[in-house]
Amino acid sequence: MRPHLLDPGADLDLDATEPPWAADLVADLGLDPVLDAMADGDRLVRAVARAVLLAPAPPVPVVRHRHDVLADCLRTPRVVRGLYADLGALLDAARRVHGSFLRTPAHRLRRSRQILELCLPVLRDMRDRTVEQRDGWSSTGLGALAATLAAELDEAFFDSAGEHLRLLADPTTVMRAGLGPGLQGVGHALVLPAEDHRSWIARLATPHPGELVYRVPERDEAGARALAELRDRGLVSVADAVGEAAEHVLDFCRALRTELAFYVGALALAERLAPTGVPLCVPDIAVGGEAVLVRVGDLRDVALALVGAADVVGNDLEARDARLVLVTGANRGGKSTFLRALGQAQLMGQAGTLVAARHAALPRARHVVSHFRRGEDEGLHSGKLAEELARMSTLVDHLAPGDLVLANESFASTDEREGAEIARQVLEPLLDAGVRVALVTHLTDLALGWSDAPPAPTVYLRADPPSSAPEPFRLRPGRPESTSHGVELADRLLPAG
DSSP states (O other): OOOOSSOTTOOOOTTSOOOTTHHHHHHHTTHHHHHHHHHTTOHHHHHHHHHHHHSOOOOHHHHHHHHHHHHHHHHOHHHHHHHHHHHHHHHHHHHTSOOOSOOOHHHHHHHHHHHHHHHHHHHHHHHHHHHHHGGGOOSHHHHHHHHHHHHHTOHHHHHHHHHHHHHHTOSOOOEEEEEOGGGOEEEEEEOOOOOOOSOHHHHHHOSSTTOOOOOOOTTOHHHHHHHHHHHHHHHHHHHHHHHHHHHHHHHHHHHHHHHHHHHHHHHHHHHHHGGGTOOOBOOEEEOOSSSOEEEEEEEOOHHHHHTTOSSOOOEEEEEESOSEEEEEEOTTSSHHHHHHHHHHHHHHHHHTSOBSSSEEEEEOOSOEEEEEOOOOOTTOSSOHHHHHHHHHHHHHTTOOTTOEEEEESTTTTSOHHHHHHHHHHHHHHHHHTTOEEEEEOOOHHHHHHHHHSOSSSEEEEEEOOTTTOSSTTOOEEOOOOSOOOHHHHHHHHSOOO
């Protein structure tokens, strides 16, 4: 049995290596507050949320599978959280069943039996709750989980498993064996004890009628060891089988709890954002290609909303068949916030959770990477430009058509002309190859050049100075201007004379 709540054909691999740009992407998009809100103090939820968000985007049918499961979870949050909590308690209890430093079949059998005795009541309760809820679930993922549990864990299974565990708990060991070469015992196997239909008085008076009985003397240590070895020979196959059964059940419980952790995190994030007034929606993720549509309405920065920023402003974007979004304009006009929000929406939407917008349609991007301007290298290992080029080189090695590059003030650490030329030589080949780019820049030479002769279908957005904007921090369609808004910057930074 496998849960397959995140992917109908595969399990989540928490041990998968993160992409080389993972730390930069988390910092640039402000994902730590998002992950913290999803986790709500639960380390497993945080680890799963981070792994799913940063992994390459799955195929579109898998994304829609996740969105369907999420919709069911949003309708039945108590059931989902209850399953997650019960599985956590079960796994904690199983970890406390200590094995012996002796790895004999008898010790292994006892530990496996104790684990199964813990698991059976939880599995029965989980089956009952999912079957009861099945009619209220419309997703393939949760519906298949309920159907699987109902089929695999029927009452016949529990009756049989309970009877086997009862017999294994009996301290009496009855075995059969044959004689092999040299009168050595062969074919040792555990068998069911023969039923004794006599009255208890008769059993007490003649405990072993018609049997040859040898009792090992109390001080015969060698005899006791030989008897234990003989017993272990008969228990090997049973201990192996029960051990495999216990590990199979625990593995299923771990996998189900791990996949539920993602949806528990999505529920927590939605609840944290509800009081902020930030809109939430299930995005439409489409297969990328030559004809792509990016359409988002009232897009918000989730991280800003979570850290308590008042009146987080939303922005709209519609880019049909455009591979370049070029954002220019005044400082502190909302450009970087918009870029972060766009990256968050792309990552969160194709991971399978909600995005902070009234509506959103986005093409799938297998990789989302960021290239934001950094401060000076405090260790003086390299200059800012060399560091930017090294980071971009790492990204370019992994990019493919349909991927999304979020660039914020890239190559602005050198002079205007050189920075513009480097940006052209780096970004234009990416656009030619089908990579999508969202660029925030103050390089006037680059922006004006691309306004006159765009290297790819382009959407232009512009930020007005906050002091004169009709709607501060809201971007509006507009081509780059030749001004660098130096007057507004001077007014803000220099005292009035």
